Amino acid sequence: MNYTDINAKTWDRWSEEGMTWTRPITHEEYAAVTVENYIVYLTPCMPVPHTWFGDLSGKKLLGLASGGGQQMPVFAKLGADCTLLDYSDRQLGSDRAVAEREGYAISIVKADMTKRLPFDDASFDIIFHPVSNCYIEDVQHVWNECYRVLRPGGVLLAGMDNGMNFLFAADEEPLTVVNRLPYNPLKLPKEDFEKIAAEDGVQFSHTLEEQIGGQLKAGFLLRALYEDRDREGCGVIREYAPQYYATMAVKE
Numbered sequence: 001m002n003y004t005d006i007n008a009k010t011w012d013r014w015s016e017e018g019m020t021w022t023r024p025i026t027h028e029e030y031a032a033v034t035v036e037n038y039i040v041y042l043t044p045c046m047p048v049p050h051t052w053f054g055d056l057s058g059k060k061l062l063g064l065a066s067g068g069g070q071q072m073p074v075f076a077k078l079g080a081d082c083t084l085l086d087y088s089d090r091q092l093g094s095d096r097a098v099a100e101r102e103g104y105a106i107s108i109v110k111a112d113m114t115k116r117l118p119f120d121d122a123s124f125d126i127i128f129h130p131v132s133n134c135y136i137e138d139v140q141h142v143w144n145e146c147y148r149v150l151r152p153g154g155v156l157l158a159g160m161d162n163g164m165n166f167l168f169a170a171d172e173e174p175l176t177v178v179n180r181l182p183y184n185p186l187k188l189p190k191e192d193f194e195k196i197a198a199e200d201g202v203q204f205s206h207t208l209e210e211q212i213g214g215q216l217k218a219g220f221l222l223r224a225l226y227e228d229r230d231r232e233g234c235g236v237i238r239e240y241a242p243q244y245y246a247t248m249a250v251k252e
Helices: 002-019 027-031 070-079 089-102 139-149 192-199 210-220
Strands: 061-064 079-088 107-110 124-129 150-161 221-228 244-250
Touching: 002 192, 027 070, 027 089, 061 070, 061 139, 070 079, 070 089, 079 210, 089 107, 089 139, 124 139, 139 150, 139 210, 150 210, 210 221, 210 244
Parallel strands: 061 079, 061 124, 079 107, 124 150
Antiparallel strands: 150 244, 221 244
16 A cells, blocks of 8 residues: 555544544634634644735635645635645545535545646645645655646745654653654564554654755745644643744745
8 A cells, every 4th residue: 555545544544533633613613714813723833824825815725635624614714715635535524514514615636745736737826735744755746746736926835844753752751862864664664664654654754955945946935934833732842842833935
């Protein structure tokens, strides 16, 4: 089985178990969304600044690996023309269920983002890409595809893992280094790989050169950045250092 298929099945299982990032927003939360009052996340805790979006009314927005019924309903309520791409059936199903419940239109596409994205060049004004690059090996491909499907002047909003979660054992204190970075489970012995994949899917760490440098190499201009940490109760690493960052980049 391809590692991305393993990850799709992992997210299906997490959705069945009700993991935090698989719980769709409620009708009450959807109804409360206004231009002045909304929150979406690229990383665990820090809301994305509204200035990173501007006026969403009529904008063509791609939620890249953004299933789960949490962000896309907000963008739809704010007037965006939304397309969702994800590889988990259950995550896609959550967005489909919310759209049917609230009565808005959304294009839902099941696809593997390690392949060419199934969209024409210059199709979108905004790409919203929460932390998910940790589930793919080749990040540069994704940046190149984002650049291709964005219109000139389009904005890429991306959340990323900085590698800390792979360097240390998350639940131990004092912190203990357990892996070299960058971490690539495809290079582990077969038995170790199978054990890890069965528990948490196949996850990778990526360097700053791959993440920020990769966006620049694709042709983007970096406009803004912030750091973030896991939510409380998600291990001890968050007490010592940020584990995530989010970027706003523009295709000029």
